[in-house]
Amino acid sequence: MKSIFILLVLSIAGITISAFNFSNKTNTMLNETFEVPENINAIFDKSCIMCHNKESKNEKSRGKLMIDGLSELTKSQQISKLSKISKVVKKGEMPPEKFLAKYPEKALSDAEKKSLIDWSKNYAKELAK
Ligand code: HEC
Numbered sequence: 001m002k003s004i005f006i007l008l009v010l011s012i013a014g015i016t017i018s019a020f021n022f023s024n025k026t027n028t029m030l031n032e033t034f035e036v037p038e039n040i041n042a043i044f045d046k047s048c049i050m051c052h053n054k055e056s057k058n059e060k061s062r063g064k065l066m067i068d069g070l071s072e073l074t075k076s077q078q079i080s081k082l083s084k085i086s087k088v089v090k091k092g093e094m095p096p097e098k099f100l101a102k103y104p105e106k107a108l109s110d111a112e113k114k115s116l117i118d119w120s121k122n123y124a125k126e127l128a129k
Contacts, residue, residue, distance in 0.1 A: 031127070034071040034078055040119050047095050047106045073128050082124035086117045 013014050036044070044052075044067050051061035065081055071082065088094040089108070097117050108116070 006044070028074060029067040030072055031075040031078055031123070032071050034073070036067075037116060037119065043108065043112050043116055047112075049110055051095075051099075079124045080129050082127070086120040087115055089116050089120075 049067050050056075050064040050129070051058050054066050056066075057061040065084070070078060070081060085094075090113075095106055095108070
């Protein structure tokens with residue numbers, strides 16, 4: 001009787017541990033299928049990538065967002081980056097004002113802003129499904 005009880009406790013512990021491992025794994029799995037459509041890539045290339053790339057000398061911008069490293073993140077990290085992108089573009093915080101004073105041709109047009117906001121919002125929603 002006692003041994004059956006011990007067996008039961010052990011198997012419940014085993015199930016709990018493997019369930020925990022499984023959820024942990026899905027949380028830390030990189031979502032390499034992350035894809036940026038061509039029109040969005042063109043916007044990033046024109047106005048964002050120079051500061052937000054893996055080799056950027058600007059530690060601050062690199063630390064916040066590496067556009068060329070988005071596929072090396074987990075889904076939840078990607079969702080978070082996407083919602084930040086839509087937020088800063090909507091507020092007109094990016095590209096930074098100082099940068100635009102020097103390179104006014106890098107400013108986003110209204111249509112580009114809309115495309116970037118729509119894409120980042122919709123893609124975040126899709127990934128969250
Ligand atoms: C001239 C360099 C530069 C350019 C160009 C630039 N950024 Fe940034 N970006 C920064 C810096 C610096 C920060 C960090 C600001 C801080 O920490 O206060 C930042 C922060 C961010 C963040 C993080 C905001 C947060 O709250 O975590 C996002 C998202 C972002 N930028 C998106 C963009 C997008 C999208 C573009 C293009 C439309 C862009 N940036 C263009 C320099 C740049």
